[in-house]
Every structure is written in structure tokens, then in C-alpha cells.
Amino acid sequence: MKITGYKRGDGRFGARNLVGVIPSVVCAHDVAQAVVSQVQGSVGFFHHQGCCQLPPDLDRVTETLIGLGRSPNLGAVLVVCLGCEGTDHKRLIEAVAQTGKPVAAIYIQELGGVAKAIAAGIDAARKLALAISGQQREEADIAEIIMAIKCGASDSTSGLASNCVIGYVADKLVDLGATVLFGETTEFLGAEHILARRAVSPAVEKKIYEIVARMEARAKSLGCDMRRGQPTPGNIAGGLSSIEEKSLGAIVKSGTRPIQGVLEYQESALGLKGLWIKDTPGREPEILTGMACSGAQVMLFSTGRGAPQGFPSMPVVKICGNPETYEHMENDMDLNAGVIITGQKSIEEVGEEAFAKLCRVFSGEKTKNEAIHYFKAIDIYTLGPVI
């Protein structure tokens, strides 16, 4: 099977051809939002970071925004700056431009305020949208895919149906020379020994235990039982009793292939092959950003209770393992893996359907969350306090 995508200056293929409007700081949101609402084919990344944070977090925010901007799914980028933020906006603009895509920037303070900045931003984004609008899709190999995977609003069908389907696709993509990223370090707790056995080297094995210990220490730092935070009330209502049970079901989606290494939250996966872990929390706004900033062009997302959200620049395919939820929330679910629970289809059969769906979505078919623009709540995972 072949896919089609937009070939970029750096040789990567994009599944979409969007103008990314990136606020360098939370205070530039309103201007960026006004621009996105006016310019067809543009998407905004409305995170809440970029100022009054400790330097490691500011570096992380800069790196994450660079990764989002470099994503092959963006044909052009407009950076919206306030002018006094902690993010390194100059480096952001330069690093995105290095990919060869057109980049523009506006500064709200320099332009004389919000209304003037909105006018300048719309004009800049309009020009970028027109400049890239003629680009045509070209045929590309499956190996060009960087697929992110994730489960959210899980219940006990997730580990037995939808995550198995994603695991099937993950193995298939790795075998075809593509790249697969999985994260949700919190959901390794109680299952890390199984993942560690799949590490390609003792160093990677050690790193897996390290990121789990780091995440667990963070969860324990407030001196309470983390249940209700993880698993969530929805997970618990769906039958998941502990993080261990949730984790054992969650890791199924990583398939069975060797784990090549562990990436930090803001790190790029461009140029890497095979299955990789990305150290992220489980919550959607942060992990989806972490995956998109790696360069992932598509995501398979498993759910049991019905998580509808996507991501501005990365199509997210919802695979529902719970047959009752699928029936009830079909408007937001792209694929029914509940037929595995009801015994109508095998994991392999639904796995092939998911693989075909992934290829079609990469090549332009819209996901349900893209069609309804349900992807605006995003954020960047930071470690220190806001000060």
C-alpha cells in the first residue's frame, strides 16, 4: 500500500498542508485566535506557557514550539509574539525556517497593540495560505510515516480490544520501516518490567525504569493516593481499579517489537526508525503536543468511554473498543473495535481496517475530530512552577 503526502524542503512528507499559527507565549493567544478564525487552512496552537517560568521550562517550551513548527504537516508558519516573553522567539523563527518552509512573525507590542497586530497577522497568514495552497500530494512510502499512539478515556475494553488493534498496526508499521511513538509514562506504572524486557539494550532498559520512577515520584510528592488523578473517575467507572490494571492494558498498544530508546518530551523523532518511547504524562492536551512536536504526522487513539478530542496539526483517528460507546458516540469515533468484544471480528481483521484507515487519513481523508475542529485545547508539559 502507498500513501500520498506533501513533500517538504527537508524531504519529509506531510499528511496535511496547513498554515500553523504559533503564539510564542500565552499572552499572544487572542491575536493568534483572531488570525486563525479569519484565514482558511490555518490552525492555532493555544498553549498556556512561555513566560515567568524557570529556564529549563522556557527552553522546553521553545523546543516544543520549534518541533510543532517543523512538523511536515505544516506548509508554512506564522509566529505571533508579544515582544517581552521568556520563550526564545528568535530561535523559534530561525529553527522553523531552516526546514525551508515560509515563516513570518509579528510582534504585538512593536505593531502598536492588539487590533493592529490582528490586521498584520491576518495579512501575513493570508499570504502564507495562498503561497502553499497550490502544492500537490505526491506518492510516498509507508516508511515515511511517524505514527503516534495513545489511549484516553479508557475502560476495561481498551486493553482487550482497541489497544490490541493499535498494537497490531504498530507492529505492522515497524516491520514496514516506519516510526512509532508511544508515551504516557504514568501508564507504565505496574507494567514497566514488561516494557523493559523489550528494550534493545541495557541502557534503554535502565532509562525505562528511570522515567517511570521519576513520574511516580512526582505523583507521590503530594503525599496522597493518586487514584482519581490516575486512574481517572471515568476509568474507574469503566471498571479499571488501579493504575497497574490500566497500565497493563495500555502498554498493549505498543505492540511487541523492540523498544529502540526513550525520547524526552520535547525531542524530535525525525530520522528515527522503529518503536520509541516518549516520556509524557497521560493527559491529552500535553501528550498530543509532545507527539506532534516529534514530527508525528498521524495518531491512532484508543478509547473506551469516548474521548473526542484531536490535535490542530495532526489527524487523530479514534478507535473505540467499547461497543456501547461506539453506538452512542459514533459521531466522534472513527473505527469500531467493539466488534472484538462482541466476537464479530478478530483483532487482526480490525487491525487491517485500522491500518487502511490510517493510510487513507494520512493521504487526506478527514478524521471526525478534524471535521468538527475539536482540537483547540492543547498545552505543553512543563515541570517547574509558574513564578
Add this chain to the structure above:
Amino acid sequence: MEAPVALKVHDDDNVATIFSSGLTAGGEVKVLDKKGNAAELTLISDLPFGHKAALCPINAGESIIKYGEQIGVARKAIRRGEHVHIHNLDSMRGRGDLSREETA
């Protein structure tokens, strides 16, 4: 009517997951394992879709096993056919409350 189905995911498991709605105490379920073997289980609790029932008596402090792995520890004695969930299963991970007690 055929009995509602519960899945025992791994041979070592002492719980099975119910995939039927509205099951109540006294109900019979057919517990299937991966090889397709079936066993009868009488529920002694009401069980929502996707929740777990004990396949054998589990003593307080014993491991609760699903996927062949520990998913928690029994807080109190659990009887065969009883609902196993947060009211009688203690997680062993992310327990900041336990480490606080240890250091106190």
C-alpha cells in the same frame, strides 16, 4: 438465552472481566479463557459492564491477578463471584499516602 460472557485473560488470573450490562447478584456467567474453555460462575454482587468478578476466594493481603500480573492487593477477604474494584482492591503504585505513613 445464552449466559453472559466474562473473560479470563490469562491462566494465572483470579478475576474475570464481565462484558454484559445489568448483571445482578445471583446471575450466572460463562467465564471464557483464551483457549475458549468455558466455566460457570455465580455472581454474588451486582456487576456493571466492564467490571471484574473474583474467580476464587481471595484472602486479605493476597495479590489480585489480571493479564497474569498483579493489579493490586485485596484489602479484605473477597469471595468467589464478588465484585472486585476500588472498594476491596488496593493499588500498590503512586501511593504517596503510604510513603508519608512510612516516614512519619
